[in-house]
Amino acid sequence: MTIRPLATMAEHRRAVDRLLDRFHSLPPGQPVRLAKRSSNLYRPRQRHRGATLDVRGLDRVLSIDPATRTAEVEGMATYETIADATLAAGLLPSVVLDCKTITIGGGVAGTGAESSSFRGGLPHDSVTEMDILTGDGRILTATGDNEYADLFRAMPHSYGSLGYAVRLRVRLEPAKPYVRLRYVRAYSTDEWVAQLRRVDADREFEGAPVDFIDGVYFAPSELYLVLGTFSDTAPYVSDYVRGIYYRAIRTRREDYLTTRDYLWRWDTDLYWTSSLFGLENPILRRLWPSRFRNAETFRRLQMWFRSGGATDRVWAALGRPVEWVLQDADLPVETVPEFLEFFRREVGISPVWLCPMRLREPATLYPIAPGRLFVSVGFWWPLRLRPGQAADHHNRLIEAEITELGGHKPLYSTAHYTEDEFWEQYGGDAYWKLKAAYDPGGRFPDLYAKCVRGR
The missing domain is CATH 3.30.465.10 (Uridine Diphospho-n-acetylenolpyruvylglucosamine Reductase; domain 3)
Incomplete structure (x- = not known):
């Protein structure tokens, strides 16, 4: 470093x-x-x-x-x-x-x-x-x-x-220099939410303070709450450049990382998406230079495969058309079990990242009420389309469900809203007043043009 x-x-x-x-x-x-x-x-x-x-x-x-x-x-x-x-x-x-x-x-x-x-x-x-x-x-x-x-x-x-x-x-x-991790299993989505609510309210678990919380859904009966606590010392530290972090969540009850390695625990394999490029194979993992084992490399590779639709056309020609589902859904905590059941039934991607969050200060264009507990649900994978399904079939289903459950979708990835649907959720009249005040000449693309039309 x-x-x-x-x-x-x-x-x-x-x-x-x-x-x-x-x-x-x-x-x-x-x-x-x-x-x-x-x-x-x-x-x-x-x-x-x-x-x-x-x-x-x-x-x-x-x-x-x-x-x-x-x-x-x-x-x-x-x-x-x-x-x-x-x-x-x-x-x-x-x-x-x-x-x-x-x-x-x-x-x-x-x-x-x-x-x-x-x-x-x-x-x-x-x-x-x-x-x-x-x-x-x-x-x-x-x-x-x-x-x-x-x-x-x-x-x-x-x-x-x-x-x-x-x-x-x-x-x-x-x-502090280290983070102690505890991997707490839940056997249902309702149990996971109940555990989260208790830890969030108490800011501790089994007598130790909790500084960090996220989690992973693997299946309806296998979810984990990952609880992190700053520590001055560590009896050992794990290495998830060589190892695979998300696998440890299923096999260990406790772990220690340096704080720096904890911050970038998901960067090394871009969660689990490095497996798209074979990097869960031990031989290929050893051969792949560690300096290219990071989120930026994997993002570039994914976008290169998708650029111009070339990869999609190859898969379609092979009779295997795919839809890229790379999204987050920010949902009120009480709706997470319902969303995950919908997601299991209609989409079927796993693992899924679960990250509790709450706004402290208002954000005009992302109108989640400050102080209310939400969970960011993240899922990233290409899905095979069945005959007759539209190219954005799963993404549109997901967007509709997020809206139905009172959530919001970050716009870092593809969005498929109509213009009316979009402005109803993302600022509407308030946005255009701000645009007129600070960019009256339209030098920067507007939010819909940039995030939906890709300008």
């Missing part, structure tokens, strides 16, 4: 000035897209014919203040970069998303949950201030209580359609 040196505010201001110069040099009305090193989106995009803004230089940590437990970071700083820098000071953001290359600006604009989200909220909940490049070419400093509070509250789930954060101030919390 190499910790990058902190950047100075003077270096940051020069990078922002270059960004603004580039933006204002573009012809008025020309569509704009960011040029950056990586992406964590799973939706195909149309070829961009407009201009690009190179934001790859805005990827550093600017300062860490242990006294106030805050950090100043640039918008394209990855969670790996931020976590490495803050862990060196014994601190972490309240929520660190699951893949190393997710940027904090992307995490705020796209939302997301991780195992601290039952207490820490979503990425925007730990952000107190943002400098935002808006579609009309301004850099605005937005907080929850200043003149740009409407923009501040609308950044979560805006996916860059209103603006891009170039600097963020983030609250931090104390961290």
Whole structure:
């Protein structure tokens, strides 16, 4: 692990000035897209014919203040970069998303949950201030209580359609060197929810505090609650670069990881999707270079297979047409058993990730009530289509069920809503008022164009 040196505010201001110069040099009305090193989106995009803004230089940590437990970071700083820098000071953001290359600006604009989200909220909940490049070419400093509070509250789930954060101030919390894990089995979805409610209310399990909660559904009678507790010491540490993390959940009752390895436990195999490329085969796993055993590599491979529909056409020609189902469903906790029964019956993918979450602060474009316990249900796999089924058959069923159960769907992957369905759930009139205020010329694609039409 190499910790990058902190950047100075003077270096940051020069990078922002270059960004603004580039933006204002573009012809008025020309569509704009960011040029950056990586992406964590799973939706195909149309070829961009407009201009690009190179934001790859805005990827550093600017300062860490242990006294106030805050950090100043640039918008394209990855969670790996931020976590490495803050862990060196014994601190972490309240929520660190699951893949190393997710940027904090992307995490705020796209939302997301991780195992601290039952207490820490979503990425925007730990952000107190943002400098935002808006579609009309301004850099605005937005907080929850200043003149740009409407923009501040609308950044979560805006996916860059209103603006891009170039600097963020983030609250931090104390961290310890290790995490102790306990794998608690449930024999039904109702039992899993009941266990979760008890642990969430008590913030402890069998006398030990609980700092992290997530879980995995393998079958209706085999689910696990994974409980993590910060620790100063560890009798041993497991290695899930060589091993396969999700398999350990089924075979062990307790585990220890370094805190850094805990943060990236799902990154190594992108949960279990590395098996699409044969990496659960011990021989191939040893031969595959460890530096390419990460979520970014597997995402790129998946998107390459899907690009242009070439792989889909091959499978169709072989009589095996497939539909990619790569989604999350954020659901009220009490509806999880009903959703998982629907999912078992109509979709049939397993394993399924289960991550408790609650918002701490309102988010205009992702209207989940703050304080209410939800569960993010994640499922990622290609499904074979039966004769007569539409190409988006399963995704449309899932979207309808999420709506029926009072949930919401993050838009990092494909969405299939009609325009009316979409705006009813994702901001509607409020969104268009914000768009008129901060991007009146439409330099950035609107939310529907970007997240459904792939622009």
